Amino acid sequence: MVVNTQIIFSKVPTGDPVIGQDITVKESEFDLDTPLNDGDFIVKNLVLSVDPYIRVRMFDASIKSDTPPHTLNEPITGETIKLIIKSKSSLYPEQSYVYGLGSYEEYTKLNDQVAKASGVVVRNDPKTTGIPLSNYVGILGLPGLTAYVGLYKIGEIKKGETIYVSSASGAVGQVAGQIAKAQGLRVIGSAGSDKKVAYLKEIGFDGAFNYKTEDTDAKLRELCPNGIDVYYEVSFEAFYKRLPVSLNSLVPMLEIVLTHLNKFGRIICCGMVSQYNLTTPEKVGNLMNIVTKRIKFQGFVVFDHTDLEPQFLADVTQMILDKKIKYQETHANGIEKTPQALLDILHGRNFGKQVVDVASL
Amino acid sequence: MVVNTQIIFSKVPTGDPVIGQDITVKESEFDLDTPLNDGDFIVKNLVLSVDPYIRVRMFDASIKSDTPPHTLNEPITGETIKLIIKSKSSLYPEQSYVYGLGSYEEYTKLNDQVAKASGVVVRNDPKTTGIPLSNYVGILGLPGLTAYVGLYKIGEIKKGETIYVSSASGAVGQVAGQIAKAQGLRVIGSAGSDKKVAYLKEIGFDGAFNYKTEDTDAKLRELCPNGIDVYYEVSFEAFYKRLPVSLNSLVPMLEIVLTHLNKFGRIICCGMVSQYNLTTPEKVGNLMNIVTKRIKFQGFVVFDHTDLEPQFLADVTQMILDKKIKYQETHANGIEKTPQALLDILHGRNFGKQVVDVASL
Numbered sequence: 252m253v254v255n256t257q258i259i260f261s262k263v264p265t266g267d268p269v270i271g272q273d274i275t276v277k278e279s280e281f282d283l284d285t286p287l288n289d290g291d292f293i294v295k296n297l298v299l300s301v302d303p304y305i306r307v308r309m310f311d312a313s314i315k316s317d318t319p320p321h322t323l324n325e326p327i328t329g330e331t332i333k334l335i336i337k338s339k340s341s342l343y344p345e346q347s348y349v350y351g352l353g354s355y356e357e358y359t360k361l362n363d364q365v366a367k368a369s370g371v372v373v374r375n376d377p378k379t380t381g382i383p384l385s386n387y388v389g390i391l392g393l394p395g396l397t398a399y400v401g402l403y404k405i406g407e408i409k410k411g412e413t414i415y416v417s418s419a420s421g422a423v424g425q426v427a428g429q430i431a432k433a434q435g436l437r438v439i440g441s442a443g444s445d446k447k448v449a450y451l452k453e454i455g456f457d458g459a460f461n462y463k464t465e466d467t468d469a470k471l472r473e474l475c476p477n478g479i480d481v482y483y484e485v486s487f488e489a490f491y492k493r494l495p496v497s498l499n500s501l502v503p504m505l506e507i508v509l510t511h512l513n514k515f516g517r518i519i520c521c522g523m524v525s526q527y528n529l530t531t532p533e534k535v536g537n538l539m540n541i542v543t544k545r546i547k548f549q550g551f552v553v554f555d556h557t558d559l560e561p562q563f564l565a566d567v568t569q570m571i572l573d574k575k576i577k578y579q580e581t582h583a584n585g586i587e588k589t590p591q592a593l594l595d596i597l598h599g600r601n602f603g604k605q606v607v608d609v610a611s612l
Numbered sequence: 613m614v615v616n617t618q619i620i621f622s623k624v625p626t627g628d629p630v631i632g633q634d635i636t637v638k639e640s641e642f643d644l645d646t647p648l649n650d651g652d653f654i655v656k657n658l659v660l661s662v663d664p665y666i667r668v669r670m671f672d673a674s675i676k677s678d679t680p681p682h683t684l685n686e687p688i689t690g691e692t693i694k695l696i697i698k699s700k701s702s703l704y705p706e707q708s709y710v711y712g713l714g715s716y717e718e719y720t721k722l723n724d725q726v727a728k729a730s731g732v733v734v735r736n737d738p739k740t741t742g743i744p745l746s747n748y749v750g751i752l753g754l755p756g757l758t759a760y761v762g763l764y765k766i767g768e769i770k771k772g773e774t775i776y777v778s779s780a781s782g783a784v785g786q787v788a789g790q791i792a793k794a795q796g797l798r799v800i801g802s803a804g805s806d807k808k809v810a811y812l813k814e815i816g817f818d819g820a821f822n823y824k825t826e827d828t829d830a831k832l833r834e835l836c837p838n839g840i841d842v843y844y845e846v847s848f849e850a851f852y853k854r855l856p857v858s859l860n861s862l863v864p865m866l867e868i869v870l871t872h873l874n875k876f877g878r879i880i881c882c883g884m885v886s887q888y889n890l891t892t893p894e895k896v897g898n899l900m901n902i903v904t905k906r907i908k909f910q911g912f913v914v915f916d917h918t919d920l921e922p923q924f925l926a927d928v929t930q931m932i933l934d935k936k937i938k939y940q941e942t943h944a945n946g947i948e949k950t951p952q953a954l955l956d957i958l959h960g961r962n963f964g965k966q967v968v969d970v971a972s973l
Contacts, residue, residue, distance in 0.1 A: 317875075505899075514678075520903045534895035538866075542881045542911035549910075550903035 255281035257356035258589045260321035263311050267597065270590040273309065274327070281358040283337070290363040292338035292345075297612070299355055300330035300388035301583075301592045301605040302422070326354040330388045332374070333359070334612070342366075343373060350374040350387055355589060357609060376564075382571055389604035390578040391567060393553055394422035399563040400556040401483055401519040402430055405549050410435035412480035415471065415511075417504060419459065420447035420579065422604040423521060424485045426567070428456055429576045436481075439474045441467070441504075443599050450602075454577045467504055471511045478513040484520045509537040509546075518548040579603025616642035618717035619950045621682035624672050628958065631951040634670065635688070642719040644698070651724040653699035653706075658973070660716055661691040661749035662944075662953045662966040663783065687715040691749045693735070694720070695973070703727075704734060711735040711748055716950060718970060737925075743932055750965035751939040752928060754914055755783035760924040761917040762844055762880040763791055766910050771796035773841035776832065776872075778865060780820065781808035781940065783965040784882065785846045787928070789817055790937045797842075800835045802828065802865075804960050811963075815938045828865055832872045839874035845881045870898040870907075879909040940964025 257277045264273035283293065305327060310320045321327045331353035338345040340363035351371035353359065361371070377384050382391070389395065401423075402408050414431045418424045419440025432438045432455050440451045441462040451459035458474035460467075471479065484505060505518075512518070541548055570576040581601040583592040586609045596605045618638045625634035644654065666688060671681045682688045692714035699706040701724035712732035714720065722732070738745050743752070750756065762784075763769050775792045779785045780801025793799045793816050801812045802823040812820035819835035821828075832840065845866060866879075873879070902909055931937040942962040944953040947970045957966045 506895075534897040535899055536895040538896055540911075541909060542913070545911050545913055545916060547908065547910045548902065549906075549908045550901075551906050552903070555906060 252280045252282055253358065255279045255356055255358045256586050257326045257354075258586065260309060260323055260325065260327045262323075264306075264309055267594060268306060268309060268590070270594070274590045274593070276587045276590065279356075283358070285360060287337065287339040287360075288362075290340045290342075292335050292340045292343045292361055292363065292366075294333035294349060294353070294359050294361060295336050296331055296333050296353070296355075296357050296359070296586065296609040297348075298332045298385050298388055299353075299586070299589065299607045299609055300392060301589065301596055301607060302329060302394075303596060305329050305593055306597055326356045328352050328354055330392050331355070332377075332384050332387050343371075347373045347375055348377060348384070348387075350392070355586065357586060376568065380568060380572065382568070385580055385582065385604075385606045385608070386571065386578060388606060389422055389580060390426055390571065390576070391564060394604060395426045395567055396556075396560055396563050397423045397521050397553045398426035398430060398483075399567065400551065400553055400559055401521050402427055402434075402481075404556060404559065405551050406481045406483065406517050406519045408434055408436055408481055411437075413437040413439065413475050413477060413513075414481040414483060415475060415479045415508065416440045416483040416485065417462070418442065418485040419451050419456065420603060421485060424483070425451075425454065425579060425603065426576070427483050427485070429454055430567075430570075431481075432456070433570070433575060437475075437477075439471070439479075441470075444602075447602060450579060462504065468507050468510075471507065475511060478516075479508060479511045480513050480516055482508045482512060482516070482518045484508075484518060505535050506537045509535075509540040512540065512544055512546055514544050516544055516546045518546060520548070520550040521553065581605050583607045585609070613641045613643055614719065616640045616717055616719045617947050618687045618715075619947065621670060621684055621686065621688045623684075625667075625670055628955060629667060629670060629951070631955070635951045635954070637948045637951065640717075644719070646721060648698060648700040648721075649723075651701050651703075653696050653701045653704045653722055653724065653727075655694035655710060655714070655720050655722060656697045657692055657694050657714070657716075657718050657720070657947065657970040658709075659693045659746050659749055660714075660947070660950065660968045660970055661753060661755075662950065662957055662962075662968060663690060663755070664957060666690050666954055667958055687717045689713050689715055691753050692716070693738075693745050693748050704732075708734045708736055709738060709745075709748075711753070716947065718947060737929065741929060741933065743929070746941055746943065746965075746967045746969070747932065747939060749967060750783055750941060751787055751932065751937070752925060755965060756787045756928055757917075757921055757924050758882050758914045759784045759787035759791060759844075760928065761912065761914055761920055762882050763788055763795075763842075765917060765920065766880045766912050767842045767844065767878050769795055769797055769842055772798075774798040774800065774836050774838060774874075775842040775844060776836060776840045776869060777801045777844040777846065778823070779803065779846040780812050780817065781964060782846060785844070786812075786815065786940060786964065787937070788844050788846070790815055791928075791931075792842075793817070794931065794936060798836075798838075800832070800840075802831075805963075808963060811940060823865065829868050829871075832868065836872060839877075840869060840872045841874050841877055843869045843873060843877070843879045845869075845879060866896050867898045870901040873901060873905055873907055875905050877905055877907045879907060881909070881911040882914065942966050944968045946970070 259275045259277045261275045262273045268274045308320050335347045342363045414436045416424045416428045420442040428438045439458045440456045448459045460470040595601045620636045620638045622636045623634045629635045696708045703724045775797045777785045777789045781803040789799045800819045801817045809820045821831040956962045
């Protein structure tokens with residue numbers, strides 16, 4: 252028997268999840284010698300991803316949704332990299348890494364049919380690339396794929412255009428900005444602290460500003476003298492009811508950007524899950540620009556575009572190996588830090604992609 | 613010499629144009645025996661189109677715009693069908709009809725190079741089709757082309773889908789609804805009077821309601837039990853500052869429709885010109901649906917899509933000849949009625965497409 256620390260969804264929160272009430276750390280036991288049937292395997296959690304959509308999925312199961320909520324009194328789930336430590340499955344052999352939606356606990360017994368159906372894949376690239384495991388839930392995981400799909404499929408970016416990325420130092424934004432730069436666009440970003448803004452300039456953004464302390468309209472006029480062709484609205488990610496993050500400036504930002512967009516401009520809005528509590532009190536003005544400037548304002552959910560994943564992985568892995576892209580991460584150490592890390596990202600206290608290191612090899 | 617009644621843009625209005633002040637009827641003289649140089653020709657106005665964008669173009673020339681305003685103290689311009697009564701141009705021969713942007717006056721002397729550059733085309737189809745001339749500034753003119761472009765290029769309509777058309781009995785909406793119906797969609801429309809609603813049912817809409825007297829949300833739930841796939845937002849047409857038309861319900865309508873749209877829904881927003889006074893006080897909520905439902909919300913201006921015009925003319929002319937499409941028009945008789953007709957459409961007092969019969973053959 253080993254200790255199996257789990258992060259449990261224990262109650263539907265109102266507003267911020269309360270640690271110890273809505274989200275709890277539980278120490279269970281796990282039998283590493285549990286008998287395995289054909290197809291069974293045991294995984295050890297190495298790295299887990301902390302994303303806004305984990306909070307989003309803490310809703311009541313009676314609410315109709317494309318994406319199911321976490322199960323009450325069970326571990327929450329999200330993107331993880333795990334190591335297969337025992338296996339009676341040919342699909343998931345021992346000592347392989349697996350990537351995908353997994354339980355936030357140290358050990359899990361899985362069955363290959365169930366794992367396959369839920370999209371868990373063997374991803375042994377890290378063994379040969381030498382790229383840190385944490386990158387595989389960030390720049391090479393859903394956030395990176397989100398950036399990639401948004402730029403190419405929705406934004407239809409073209410060399411010489413100007414792109415503006417909000418939340419530009421975040422898990423998605425920093426990838427979007429750097430890929431756009433590599434494609435020959437002028438890239439402008441905003442973030443919520445001077446430290447984040449300095450980082451954006453360091454990784455090659457042509458301009459960046461602190462949207463909390465500077466005048467967005469004036470900065471966009473200064474930094475985008477030829478207007479904006481593509482607006483990557485990463486921030487919508489965090490838009491859901493009852494979560495008191497300080498997002499007051501986000502909807503006005505869209506309103507402001509609408510006045511800076513060029514004719515035939517595109518607005519990319521991404522979401523990593525399709526369930527948010529739908530009603531938001533925020534209303535957006537200046538929408539008439541959508542007609543006068545022939546704007547395309549399009550939302551997407553990354554799971555609809557996994558056909559791009561092989562190309563994305565090939566492209567971005569190569570960029571990392573060639574040191575043509577950087578990726579800022581914040582690491583929490585130990586699975587029990589997960590609830591606090593979640594609160595941190597909901598309040599923008601992290602810097603870059605938030606991950607939790609659960610175990611080393 | 614003949615009398616040449618002209619509709620003059622005499623002052624930039626605030627709010628509704630005041631007849632006799634902002635828009636005036638002037639009796640000039642025209643010399644039908646005026647000498648013509650090579651390339652010159654004289655046209656007699658037969659039918660003119662009255663559209664919201666005529667009011668839109670009554671702005672000050674100092675305002676930057678894609679589409680120029682009317683010229684002060686000159687006749688306003690818009691879509692017309694005119695007859696060439698004298699010509700020294702091989703491009704524009706005598707007794708041909710011409711269609712395009714023209715001066716709102718009874719007689720005009722033109723030069724073929726200028727006419728060609730401004731998109732005036734010979735359109736002699738009415739001589740063989742027997743279709744009323746007025747149709748050529750409506751169902752077969754820009755409003756019809758707008759409907760066609762919106763459905764096919766922006767809306768990407770597919771058989772079996774549900775489309776909801778607002779301002780459905782108007783110049784654009786009634787064409788959009790009937791073409792969509794012919795393509796095998798379920799078609800729902802709304803309009804501002806019971807008479808207009810009855811007309812929508814008569815021309816084959818699967819459902820229609822009076823948005824002024826009925827609950828839009830409840831009616832959409834009832835009439836679109838499988839949700840809405842495409843929303844044709846014709847009403848944005850009339851959205852511009854300082855015009856006190858009763859459009860209070862339009863922005864909320866978009867908000868309501870957002871909650872009825874299906875996954876991968878499309879919102880088509882059309883404009884016939886690209887200049888509106890940009891700031892509107894109206895703000896729209898429920899935009900988060902654009903992400904969660906992967907919605908494409910796209911504006912367009914018909915002038916960018918004239919490549920579709922030949923196909924459009926062929927398709928819709930055939931539909932008219934086969935009596936598979938109807939088109940409601942309101943006719944004013946005499947060019948001097950133009951200012952009042954403009955006020956009527958700005959207040960929704962007309963029914964269908966508003967035209968002015970200037971002269972018979």
